[in-house]
Structures are given as C-alpha cells and as structure tokens.
Amino acid sequence: MRSTRPTGSRTRGVRGVRGRGSRRLGDTAIAAVTVVALASGVWLLGGQSHTPPQPAAAEGRPDPGEERLSAPSLPPSPPLRIRIPAIRVNAPLMGLALTSSGSLDVPPAQNKNLAGWYEAGTTPGERGTAIVAGHVDNTEGPAVFYDLGALKRGARIEVDRRDGTVAEFTVDAVEVYAARDFPDQKVYGAASRPELRVITCGGGYSKTTGYQGNVVVFAHLTGSH
Template sequence: MRSSARRARLGDTAIAALTVVALGSAVWLLGGGAGEHAPPQPPAAEGRPDPGGERLAAPPLAPSPPTRIRIPAIHVNAPLMALALTPAGSLDVPPADRKNLAGWYEAGTMPGETGTAIVAGHVDNTEGPAVFYDLGALRRGARIEVDRQDGSVAVFTVDAVEVYAASAFPDEKVYGAAARPELRVITCGGGYSRTTGYRGNVVVFARLTGSR
C-alpha cells in the first residue's frame, strides 16, 4: 500500500500519510495473469454517500484494544495485531507470511471509541490471496464486527467503499479525526503494474452502529 508523504492527523497522533507500505506483492498474479486473478475493485456507485451516512453513530464505547475483525459478507474472520509507525513515519504492516492476520494502528483510536480507527491488512502475498483480498467486493450496508479485549463487540456499518490512486490518496478524508466512532479498513488495490506493483488502495468507510 502506498500514499503521499504529506502529514495527516489520526486523533492526537501525527502520522506520515503512508509513504510506502506494502500490503500486497502480487507475485502470484504474474504466473496466471492479473486479469484472471486480480482482486475485485469497488464500483463507483459504492463511493457515493450513504443516505444514512450522516446519522449519528451508536454511543461510543470505552477504550479497549481490538483482538479480532469479522466481515461476514466477504468471509473475513481474522485476528488483529497492533501496528506502529516505521522509522520513516509510515504505518507498519502485518507479517506478509501470515495471510489471515490484520493489524490496527495502536497509537490512534481504538475501534468503538470516538474518532477514526484504522485497520490494515494484505490483499495477497507470494502464495495467493490474503485476508483483505475481497475487500473491494464489500458493499454499503455490510456489517463489520470487531472483538475487543474487554469482551465487547463493536459493530460497524459500511458507508462507502472507494479505491484511490496512490498519487491522489485523500489523507485527511481517510485518516482525519472524526466526531463519532468510525472505522477505516485499508488494503492495496487500484490495479496492478508489473513494474510498480499495486497502483493504489481500497478503503472501506464505516461507522459504529451497535455493540454487544
């Protein structure tokens, strides 16, 4: 995954807006051809504002670290590890060889509390599809559940799914602070080049709509 080198705000923490972060290798694409195996990309219609997207979210939850993310519509059920920033100021990523592992930015907002929580994971690795391979197939209204260390589950509803070129990544829109509990789920996307890799990122925008 890659984005520009501008600075963005994530709660009270400044984050270099993902200079170069690899969330997909696509090496396995080269054997069978990207046309046959390329991960799905969201249609433009999924980027339009959800008519209910500006409604207030559910009441925020007390801070508690997340432990697992589930997205039933695309069969994701994956543990979460904490992610920090690299020395260059970009978000680190889960180990590429653990394809069913995602991560959350631990210096930012915890999923369920007020603000913008960030979860990232690989679209593929050298062996094939990884945890967020089908992220681009997600649609508005889909449910995302995040298990938390205190035993609660934060339930989010997808408001939009968009794909951005690396050269036009909207840092503030994706990483900017929010006045309600929100979630971003990010992976690589935007097509694949044999010379430069994935051209951009798929981003899911969701808001907290319940808990249990």
C-alpha cells in the same frame, strides 16, 4: 507486508500510499507516506495472474442520512479480531506502530489471515477514526483483504475488543484511490463519531511497481454487544 514506503521496498510488488501532508490520529502523527502496500507480488492461478475485485462507483456515495444513525461511542479497548461476514473475513488483529520514516508498519506478509490496527490511535468503537490495514495478497495467493473491494454499502463489520464487547460497524462507502491522489484528510482525519477505516492495496497492478493505489472501506459504529 513490509515497509509502507512506496519506493525502496524490500518486498517485490509492494507499493504504499503517498499523501500530501501528515494527519494526526490520537496523539501520533502519521507522515505523508502512510500506508504500506498491502501486497507482496503477483500470484498465478491456472497459469494466469489475477487481480482482486475493485469497488463499483455506486459504493462510493454514502447516504447523508447515515450520519444520524451512529451508536454511542465505547470506552477505549484494544481490538482482538475483525470479522466481515459478507467477504468471509475472520482474522486476528495485531498492533501496528510507525516505522522510523513515519509510515504505518504492517503485519508480516507470510501470515495471510492476519490484519493490524494502528495502536497509537483510536481504538475501534471509540469516538474518532480507527485504522485497520491488511494485505490483499502475497506471492502464494489471496490474503485477508483480497475481497475488500467487493464489499457493499450496508455490510456489517464486527470487531472483538479486549474488554469483551463487540463493536458493530456498518459500511458507508468503499472507494479506490490512486496513490498520487490519496485523500489524507478524508481517510485519516478526525471524526466526531466512532468511525472505522479498513485499507488494503488496489487499483491497477504493474509487475515493476506493484499495486497503484488503495481500497478504503469507510464505516461507522451502529451497535455493540
């Protein structure tokens, strides 16, 4: 991953999310161009290009009753690792800051099994909206969140934290948004319970502009140990 800006990127095939305003996470505002394109270019398998799975429409309609099932929030503690058993994700997390343009920076694209979290914002398990982002692929093939779009409602996400606790999240919805229609408030807005967003690239793919949108997983805290 490189810059989050959708134009002028130094990495072929990279495209970011363009919002309609800024959203504040913790004490730091993320600018209108918020998440990097989490892809580094088309890759080939058997001589043909392949695209990652995309969410089914049914995965984007959370059960209203899930709002009442949240576990108590945890004290702040930086995350170290994210695990999503259903799609075989087990990856370390690095801290991500904002670029000079106000965009969220991303992990280096050459490390395919690495994700990042917005370290100026909410820590996973703490009350509020925590943000994790990772590449969908790079020029060599699938990366850490390649299968994110195949995740189903009810799937489990675990985040190891520095204080020794493991925050356990349950997926509420999985959606894909075109860059021009990215819902800033829905994704980045404040939450009254501990919530998690996991983001990568998705939507249609163009060789000239890269991925046209983003896959976003919405989850909330349902336990810890």
